[in-house]
Amino acid sequence: MxxxxxxxxxxxxxxxxxxxxxxxxxxxxxxxxxxxxxxxxxxxxxxxxxxxxxxxxxxxxxxxxxxxxxxxxxxxxxxxxxxxxxxxxxxxxxxxxxxxxxxxxxxxxxxxxxxxxxxxxxxxxxxxxxxxxxxxxxxxxxxxxxxxxxxxxxxxxxxxxRTSEPLTGAQTTEVRAKVHVGVDLGAAATVVGVGRGLKAREDLALIEDLARAVGGEVACSRPLAEGVDWVPKERYIGISGQHIAPALYVAIGISGQLQHMVGVRDATTVVAINSDPAAPVFAQCDYGIVGDLYDVVPALTAALQAGA
Ligand SMILES: Cc1cc2nc3c(=O)[nH]c(=O)nc-3n(C[C@H](O)[C@H](O)[C@H](O)COP(=O)(O)OP(=O)(O)OC[C@H]3O[C@@H](n4cnc5c(N)ncnc54)[C@H](O)[C@@H]3O)c2cc1C
Missing domain, CATH: 3.40.50.620 (HUPs)
Incomplete structure (x- = not known):
C-alpha cells in the first residue's frame, strides 16, 4: 500500500x-x-x-x-x-x-x-x-x-x-473507577521484594517486619501478585510490573529472572537473600546472603531493631 x-x-x-x-x-x-x-x-x-x-x-x-x-x-x-x-x-x-x-x-x-x-x-x-x-x-x-x-x-x-457500524457483540454494563491502594513504590528509597521462596501468605509478616525496620515498602515478584494473589498487583516489580529506582532493593526468595530484574536495574544497591547459591540473582546483586529466608530475615530484622 x-x-x-x-x-x-x-x-x-x-x-x-x-x-x-x-x-x-x-x-x-x-x-x-x-x-x-x-x-x-x-x-x-x-x-x-x-x-x-x-x-x-x-x-x-x-x-x-x-x-x-x-x-x-x-x-x-x-x-x-x-x-x-x-x-x-x-x-x-x-x-x-x-x-x-x-x-x-x-x-x-x-x-x-x-x-x-x-x-x-x-x-x-x-x-x-x-x-x-x-x-x-x-x-x-x-x-x-x-x-x-x-x-x-x-x-x-x-x-x-463519520457513519459507523460498531460491533454489537459486547456491551459495557458497568464502569467502575479503579481503586488505588495508595502505594507509590517509585517514591520509596528502600524496597523489600519477596518471591516464591515464601511458603505461605501469613509469612508475609516476616517481610513486612523487615520492611518496617529499614523504613521501606514491600514489593514482590509477579507470581506473588498474579499467581497466588498474596500481594496487590500494584506492588509487583518487573517487565510487566513496576520499574523502580530505589537507593536499596532487597530481593528475598527471588530467583533473579530477567523479567523481574529489569524492574530494578536502576536501583543503586541490590541485596539478595536466597537459599540457592546458584540462583541467578547472585550475579546481579551488590551483596548476597546465601541462606534460608526464614532464618536470615528475622535475624536481620532483629539486628536492625537492636541497632535502632
Ligand atoms: C511475558 C512475561 C512477563 C513477566 N513479567 C514479570 C514481571 O514483570 N515481574 C516478575 O517478577 N516476573 C515476571 N515474569 C515471571 C518471571 O519469568 C519469573 O517466573 C518470576 O519472576 C519468578 O519469580 P520468583 O523469583 O519469585 O520465583 P522463582 O523463580 O520460583 O524463584 C524462587 C526463588 O526462591 C528461592 N527460595 C526458595 N525457598 C527459599 C527460602 N526458604 N529462602 C530463600 N530463598 C528461597 C529459590 O532458590 C528460588 O531462587 C514474567 C514472565 C513472562 C513470561
Missing amino acids: DVSTQAFVLVAGDPAVSGLVDVARTLGSEVVAVVAGGRDVADAVAPAVDRVLWLGDPGGVPVEAFAPDVARLVLEAAPRVVVGATTAAGRALLGAVAARLGAPVLGGVAAVELDGETVVVSHGVLGGIAEHRTAVTGGPAVLAVQPGTVVPAGAGPVVEE
Whole structure:
C-alpha cells in the first residue's frame, strides 16, 4: 500500500492525547484524530489536531467495537502512521485495528523519524534493556505510545461526524473507577521484594517486619501478585510490573529472572537473600546472603531493631 503524508491519532475514549499528537506531528504533514468515544472527547482533542473524524456516540459498546470503522478509514486514507495510546482501551482498539490491517503494533517507542518516506521507529525490547530500530514499509506504521495529557482548550477544526457500524457483540454494563491502594513504590528509597521462596501468605509478616525496620515498602515478584494473589498487583516489580529506582532493593526468595530484574536495574544497591547459591540473582546483586529466608530475615530484622 502506498501511504499518504497524513498521521492518524487514534482516540479511544480518553482526551489525554498530547503524547500521541507529538509523535504524529513528527511524522505527518496533517494530523487527523479518529475518535471512538463521546462527542465531548472529540471536542477536547480538536485544538491539538488538524482534523477530527468522530465515529458517533458509542452508546453502550466499548471503544474497541469501532475497530472495523477505524480500519476502514485507515485503508481509505492510507496514512503514514496510526498512533494509539498505551492505555488499556487504547491498546484494545489499536490491536484490533492492526489485526484488520495485518500490521504489527510497535510499542516501547523511544524515538521516531522519517528516512525519506520511510518511518523508522526506535523501540525498547526486553523490558528496555535493548533497543530495536524498525523501518516500516508497505503500509502505515502502527505505534502504541504514552498518551500524555489533555491538551489545553482552544479553537480547533470543526468535528466531522463519520457513519459507523460498531460491533454489537459486547456491551459495557458497568464502569467502575479503579481503586488505588495508595502505594507509590517509585517514591520509596528502600524496597523489600519477596518471591516464591515464601511458603505461605501469613509469612508475609516476616517481610513486612523487615520492611518496617529499614523504613521501606514491600514489593514482590509477579507470581506473588498474579499467581497466588498474596500481594496487590500494584506492588509487583518487573517487565510487566513496576520499574523502580530505589537507593536499596532487597530481593528475598527471588530467583533473579530477567523479567523481574529489569524492574530494578536502576536501583543503586541490590541485596539478595536466597537459599540457592546458584540462583541467578547472585550475579546481579551488590551483596548476597546465601541462606534460608526464614532464618536470615528475622535475624536481620532483629539486628536492625537492636541497632535502632
Ligand atoms: C511475558 C512475561 C512477563 C513477566 N513479567 C514479570 C514481571 O514483570 N515481574 C516478575 O517478577 N516476573 C515476571 N515474569 C515471571 C518471571 O519469568 C519469573 O517466573 C518470576 O519472576 C519468578 O519469580 P520468583 O523469583 O519469585 O520465583 P522463582 O523463580 O520460583 O524463584 C524462587 C526463588 O526462591 C528461592 N527460595 C526458595 N525457598 C527459599 C527460602 N526458604 N529462602 C530463600 N530463598 C528461597 C529459590 O532458590 C528460588 O531462587 C514474567 C514472565 C513472562 C513470561
